[in-house]
Amino acid sequence: MRRFICILAVCAAFNAWGxxxxxxxxxxxxxxxxxxxxxxxxxPGQASLKPERDDAEKFRxxxxxxxxxxxxxxxxxxxxxxxxxxxxxxxxxxxxxxxTSTVTYWRYAPGLVLPVRFKCMGQFWELIRANVPARTIx
Numbered sequence: 001m002r003r004f005i006c007i008l009a010v011c012a013a014f015n016a017w018g019x020x021x022x023x024x025x026x027x028x029x030x031x032x033x034x035x036x037x038x039x040x041x042x043x044p045g046q047a048s049l050k051p052e053r054d055d056a057e058k059f060r061x062x063x064x065x066x067x068x069x070x071x072x073x074x075x076x077x078x079x080x081x082x083x084x085x086x087x088x089x090x091x092x093x094x095x096x097x098x099x100t101s102t103v104t105y106w107r108y109a110p111g112l113v114l115p116v117r118f119k120c121m122g123q124f125w126e127l128i129r130a131n132v133p134a135r136t137i138x
Contacts, residue, residue: 027125027126067115084096090132
């Protein structure tokens with residue numbers, strides 16, 4: 001019985017550690033609809049977006065699917081002269097905006113990008129504020 005309780009305690013501690021909030025993304029539509037996504041720890045050097053419900057979950061899955069390595073963007077991706085908004089904060093210092101044919105990304109860490117302007121669920125969305133760890137979001 002003690003062994004079982006010890007195992008449960010270790011699992012609970014690991015789960016709590018794995019869900020530590022390490023950042024946040026705030027998106028908004030031109031009409032003012034907003035979505036806030038929590039970035040949670042997913043292990044050393046890794047992060048994920050906290051699961052949501054209903055439309056928020058569809059939105060989260062879209063954003064998470066587009067948190068990729070910069071090298072995976074199509075060959076027509078262009079680095080923009082426009083600087084990222086001041087509300088974008090990255091533990092890695094952050095970099096430029098990069099536009100593809102369908103999504104504009106922000107280089108939040110060397111070689112890693114996340115979507116900042118895109119169409120999802122029939123609406124255009126823009127990242128308003130970001131506080132991002134220097135971790136791979138997957």
